[in-house]
Structures are given as C-alpha cells and as structure tokens.
Amino acid sequence: MHKSPSRIKFQNLRKLKFKKHQKLSQIAESEHQHRKITGEVANIKNRLLTVWAIFIFAGLGLGFKLYQLQIISGTKLAERARNQQMVNIRPFMPRRPIVDRNKNVLAIDRPVYSLYVHPKLFNQSPEEIAELIAPIMDRNVADLVRIFNSKRSGILLTSSLPEEIYSRLISLRLNGLEFIQKYSRFYPQNDLAADVLGYVNLDRRGQAGVEYSQEKLLERAGQTVRLSRAGNGALMPDHAPQGFLHSDDLQLQLTLDHRLQRAARTALKEQVEKYKAHRGGVIVMDATDGSLLALVSQPSYNPNEYSKADLSLFKNWLVADLYEPGSTFKPLNIAIALENGVIQPDDVFDDPGTIKVADRIIKNAERNSFRQMNIAQILQQSSNVGMVQIIQRLKNPIYYNWLERLGLGQKVDTDLPFEVSGRLKSQEEFTSSPIEPATTSFGQGFSLTPLQLVQMHGALANGGKLVTPHVIRGLVDGNGQMHYVPQLPTPRQIFSSTTAQKVVEMMETVVDEGTGKASQIPGYRIAGKTGTAQKASPNGGYIKGARITSFVAILPVESPRYVVLAIVDEPQGANAYGGTVAAPIVKSVIEALIKVEQIPPGKAIQPIPNPNQ
Structure with missing residues (x-):
C-alpha cells in the first residue's frame, strides 16, 4: 500500500521536528553540562583561594611567631634552654686535716654512713637480721627487733656509721639495708687537744678552737662548674673542665707536740x-x-661527741x-x-x-x-x-x-x-x-x-x-x-x-x-x-x-x-x-x-x- 504524498510529507515533517527537538535537547543538555562544569571550576577556584589564603595567613602568623621567639624573646629563651640543659655543681671538698708539729693527725674528714633499714624488703625474719647485725654494731638484739617491727620502711638506725662497720655490714649482703655516704670530722686523739682544736658542727662549721678561728685555712676552695645534662637528666662529664675534681693535699700544721x-x-x-x-x-x-x-x-671534752659536753668547756x-x-x-x-x-x-x-x-x-x-x-x-x-x-x-x-x-x-x-x-x-x-x-x-x-x-x-x-x-x-x-x-x-x-x-x-x-x-x-x-x-x-x-x-x-x-x-x-x-x-x-x-x-x-x-x- 502506497502512502500518500501528504502523509509522507507529514511524517517527514514530524521527523524533522523530532530531530530538531532532539538537537535542541542536546544543546540544552550541553549548556547545562557547561554551566555545571563552569560552576564546579568556580568552586574549585574559590576553595583554592581559601586554602591559599589560609596558608598565607598561617605563614604570616608563623613568621610573626618566629620573629617573636627568635628576635624579641630569643635571648631570654636561649637562657632558659641553657638552664634546662646545664646544671651547676660544686663538688664536695673535704676540710683540710689538722696535724701537730710532727705531722701526727689531730683532725681529719672521714666517710661515715647513715644506715636506713626497710623491713618490708628483708629476705629473712627481723629476728634473724637483728642477730646478724647486732654484734657488728654493738647493739641489743631485742632492741633492734623492736625497731624493725615499728615501721615497714625508712627507719634511720644510725647517722654516723664508721667505714669499718659499713664494710662488715655490706659483706653480709642483706636486703633491706640502705647506706648513704657523707663526711664527718674525726678527732683520732679524742680529748687530747680539744682545748686547741675545738669542733665542727653538723653544718661543717667550726664552733671553737682553731676549727673556728682558722676556718678560711681549713676550708678548701671548691670550684663551681656547669655541666651539660643529657635528655634523661644524666650528667655529661665529657664537658667538665679538666681537673675540677682535684683536691690539694695541704694540711694545717700546729706548733703543738x-x-x-x-x-x-x-x-x-x-x-x-x-x-x-x-x-x-x-x-x-x-x-x-x-x-x-x-x-x-x-x-x-671529746670533740667527736661534742653534743654530750658542757657548753662552758667550748x-x-x-x-x-x-x-x-x-x-x-x-x-x-x-x-x-x-x-x-x-x-x-x-x-x-x-x-x-x-x-x-x-x-x-x-x-x-x-x-x-x-x-x-x-x-x-x-x-x-x-x-x-x-x-x-x-x-x-x-x-x-x-x-x-x-x-x-x-x-x-x-x-x-x-x-x-x-x-x-x-x-x-x-x-x-x-x-x-x-x-x-x-x-x-x-x-x-x-x-x-x-x-x-x-x-x-x-x-x-x-x-x-x-x-x-x-x-x-x-x-x-x-x-x-x-x-x-x-x-x-x-x-x-x-x-x-x-x-x-x-x-x-x-x-x-x-x-x-x-x-x-x-x-x-x-x-x-x-x-x-x-x-x-x-x-x-x-x-x-x-x-x-x-x-x-x-x-x-x-x-x-x-x-x-x-x-x-x-x-x-x-x-x-x-x-x-x-x-x-x-x-x-x-x-x-x-x-x-x-x-x-x-x-x-x-x-x-x-x-x-x-x-x-
């Protein structure tokens, strides 16, 4: 069956319209896509500008802070850093000995020990520990047991333990004994020359005799040094000045015999x-x-036990x-x-x-x-x-x-x-x-x-x-x-x-x-x-x-x-x-x-x- 020319013309016209509509749709969609892309590009630009602005302001702030830290406060902060990294140390210098005219020792500094006991760390019973150390320290066993039972830790047993007693106690290898070393003035002749020597108090200051009047001659001049500390706080002795621990061997000699x-x-x-x-x-x-x-x-009086003496004797x-x-x-x-x-x-x-x-x-x-x-x-x-x-x-x-x-x-x-x-x-x-x-x-x-x-x-x-x-x-x-x-x-x-x-x-x-x-x-x-x-x-x-x-x-x-x-x-x-x-x-x-x-x-x-x- 043959179509009529008018019908054919109508169909072609519809096709042309459809194609035109389709083309317009494509153009509209293309414009929409273009506008969408353009908007996204604009957003990206805005974000980049914002980020750059943030970076710029942060950089300016950081620069200002660096300027403040390094230029304005630099000297003060450097000093604080040095103080944190360095420590002042004045090594202990023993007091000079005192000798008579023939160099017989009349007074000398010697190491003594404070003995603390911690019963909670004992690996033996308090009674057994007391029986071991009592004869060495010339103490009563019952008294020591009573002391050990009075407290679990940190009991000061003596503050002036001689070195020879310390060595004997150390050799026992007992847990729960803590020794802290210090120096004490010792007068080996006891009261022989006390009237001339005097004595030294707990602060290591002379209080009578030549210990008092000759304080400047008896005190060694200790050098204060600054040492670096590592990150864990340990001292770095490599940075210590050479010879800072050196102590002279001078003695104060008296005319006494x-x-x-x-x-x-x-x-x-x-x-x-x-x-x-x-x-x-x-x-x-x-x-x-x-x-x-x-x-x-x-x-x-005996200057080794000056606290027991009559004050008038000083x-x-x-x-x-x-x-x-x-x-x-x-x-x-x-x-x-x-x-x-x-x-x-x-x-x-x-x-x-x-x-x-x-x-x-x-x-x-x-x-x-x-x-x-x-x-x-x-x-x-x-x-x-x-x-x-x-x-x-x-x-x-x-x-x-x-x-x-x-x-x-x-x-x-x-x-x-x-x-x-x-x-x-x-x-x-x-x-x-x-x-x-x-x-x-x-x-x-x-x-x-x-x-x-x-x-x-x-x-x-x-x-x-x-x-x-x-x-x-x-x-x-x-x-x-x-x-x-x-x-x-x-x-x-x-x-x-x-x-x-x-x-x-x-x-x-x-x-x-x-x-x-x-x-x-x-x-x-x-x-x-x-x-x-x-x-x-x-x-x-x-x-x-x-x-x-x-x-x-x-x-x-x-x-x-x-x-x-x-x-x-x-x-x-x-x-x-x-x-x-x-x-x-x-x-x-x-x-x-x-x-x-x-x-x-x-x-x-x-x-x-x-x-x-």
Whole structure:
C-alpha cells in the first residue's frame, strides 16, 4: 500500500521536528553540562583561594611567631634552654686535716654512713637480721627487733656509721639495708687537744678552737662548674673542665707536740682529781718565737661527741678567762725595778712581816719573824712586804707606764679564738692611790689571762722580748713544703737581756731553796715562781676560802728558752698551795719536755749568799 504524498510529507515533517527537538535537547543538555562544569571550576577556584589564603595567613602568623621567639624573646629563651640543659655543681671538698708539729693527725674528714633499714624488703625474719647485725654494731638484739617491727620502711638506725662497720655490714649482703655516704670530722686523739682544736658542727662549721678561728685555712676552695645534662637528666662529664675534681693535699700544721700534750693532760688531771679542784690548765711555750708546744685544760671534752659536753668547756678559759696572777707576777715587777735602776740584785730589805700603806696593813702570806732579805730571797719566800718596798721606789706614773708596756689591760694577739682584754685600773685611779701600786706589786688588783702571763714570762726567757703566743705553724703539703706561714707581729723589746737573765737566775733560787722545790729535776737548772692567790669575786672583793694555785717555770737557766705554766683553780685541802699543787705538774711536764726537746743537763751555779748567815 502506497502512502500518500501528504502523509509522507507529514511524517517527514514530524521527523524533522523530532530531530530538531532532539538537537535542541542536546544543546540544552550541553549548556547545562557547561554551566555545571563552569560552576564546579568556580568552586574549585574559590576553595583554592581559601586554602591559599589560609596558608598565607598561617605563614604570616608563623613568621610573626618566629620573629617573636627568635628576635624579641630569643635571648631570654636561649637562657632558659641553657638552664634546662646545664646544671651547676660544686663538688664536695673535704676540710683540710689538722696535724701537730710532727705531722701526727689531730683532725681529719672521714666517710661515715647513715644506715636506713626497710623491713618490708628483708629476705629473712627481723629476728634473724637483728642477730646478724647486732654484734657488728654493738647493739641489743631485742632492741633492734623492736625497731624493725615499728615501721615497714625508712627507719634511720644510725647517722654516723664508721667505714669499718659499713664494710662488715655490706659483706653480709642483706636486703633491706640502705647506706648513704657523707663526711664527718674525726678527732683520732679524742680529748687530747680539744682545748686547741675545738669542733665542727653538723653544718661543717667550726664552733671553737682553731676549727673556728682558722676556718678560711681549713676550708678548701671548691670550684663551681656547669655541666651539660643529657635528655634523661644524666650528667655529661665529657664537658667538665679538666681537673675540677682535684683536691690539694695541704694540711694545717700546729706548733703543738702531741707527746707534750699527753704528758701535760695526764699530770694535770691527776692533780685536779687529787685536790678536787674546779679546773686546771697547763701551757708550754717556746719563748724564742711564741710557739705553743702544749695547751691543756681540765676538765675537757671529746670533740667527736661534742653534743654530750658542757657548753662552758667550748671556751678555752686559759685564753678567755681573767684571773689575778698573785705571786707569779712578782718576777716581772722585779724586772721593771731593775730596768729602772731603783734596785740592784744585791740590795737588802727589812721584812718585819707587815707594812702599812695609807690606811691598809699588808701582810705576808706566811707569818715570819723580822729579818733581812735580798731580792732573790724576796722571790724565794714570796714576800709581799719586800715587793711593796721595791715598787715604792718607783714613781707611780712610771710604774703604770711599764705595766702598759707589758700589755696589761690589752688583748693577747693570738690565733686562738675568744681572747679577752686584761683589766687594769685607769692611770688616774692607779697613780692617785698608794694602795694600787702596792697591791699590784704582789699580783693583785688587776687581772689577765693565763696565756698572757706566759707571754710576759716569755720576755724573761728570751732576753726581754714580748713575742706572740700562737699555735698555727702554717699550711704544709705531703712533702713537708710550707705553702703558707702566718705573719706574726715583730717582737717588742721590753727588758734588756741582762735584766732578763738576772731575774731568771733569781727565780732559780726559788726552785733550789724556796717554795718551788717540788719542781726540781736532778742535773737541770730550772727557774720558777709559785703563786697562791685569792680568787676575785665577780661582785667585787674576794671569795672567802677560794684560791688559785699556780707555778711558772723557765728553763734551762743557762740558756733560757721554754716557759711552763700550771694553774689549778680552787683546789681543796689545807695544804693546797702553788708549791704543792702546781709545781709537781710542772715537774712532770718538764721531764717530758726534756725528752722531746733533748735538753742536756746544765751546770750548777753557786747560790746567792744569805745576808742573815
């Protein structure tokens, strides 16, 4: 069947329309896709711009922060970083040892240990642990068990365990024992030289003696260094300066001799106990330069256990307490009178036993009948009346000036701590009253320290020079080479050598024929003077029945060099005098001195004639 032309035309037209519609749809879809793609591209661009903006602003912020950290705060932050990475360390430096003149150790730092116990870590029962360590530590087993059961951990058993005990405990290999090492000052001679050494407290600071006065010499100069730390906090020793842990081997050497020190303490302790005395002291000085070879006081203390001692013992009374010397000052008054030419060695004085001065009656310590005495015999018999007459020949101002030249009323220039000034009346008070020179002539009415009396007698022993008493020789190394020697004041010439020797020879008669016979040693020429003085009261006047006995010696007479003083405070008994209490102490000390210094015997001299014979 054939289609009509109109129908064919209609169909072609429909086809054309469809194709056109299809083409328009394609074009519309293409435009839609184009718009979609264009929108997506725009979105991508916007996102990129946003991201770039964020990066730019972040970069600017980071740059500003870097600028702030590195430029503005850079120095401060670098310092903080260094402080975090570095640490200041000052290594522990042991205190320098103290030795005597022969290098015998008197004080030294030694390691000790704090022992903590932790019972919860014991691998044995508390009873078994206690039985193992009790004999080593000299402790009671039951006490240790009670301590172990009181706490599970962290019990301090002792804070000063010696190294030898530590080694024995370590060898047991017990769990639950913790040892912490530290250093402690140790005095191997115990109380032998405590009066000179003093002690060191828990803060390692000297509190008395040369431990206190020579702190700067005893403390080693520790170098503070900065070390780097690793990330875990460990120190990096590779960055430490070379030799920063080096410690010198210097020792503080004293002039003391431990043999003399021991002899003096033994003799002094015996007499103090025998006469039930309050206290006593001994001083030995080499008068050529003022070196103190021995200085002992009794009672004393053990510096290893200073916490148990009486506080009053930490102050050395031979240096820090005043007393009236009594008759031991008479030889110095004789020297003053001889030096001024108001007496001659062979002058003779009448001694009726009493003498009136102003409104006072002055008596001798012992009653004696009327007799004549020369200068030496006035010393032998310790005549107060004779001494008053001698000093009365001096004008008061001149006498006072001489007392000041000797150093009365002043401090002794010494390296021992806590020294005090002596007491002397004012010049106006002294010169305006005749009683003041009179009482001073036999050692009363003024006060000084025992050390100062030894210094003054040293001027008689060394040819008239006032030297500086001292105990410090210097800093010495292991080879004996001195690295530091203290500068002492130049000795002052007080008396002529002739006057000094004359007085020493007069003092020899005190030992040979007078009140000092108890100090005699066969074959040796010893000069001396006894003293039995009333004890002054802090409230004025004198303490009834209380006295201070003393004896001072100079030897050897043919070539004087050494001064030895023994002093005993408040000995009890009717026969307690300088010649009975103090002179035997001096004899024992001199016997030791002769051996130590190898002093040869001397030649005897003819005694000074007695005018009464």
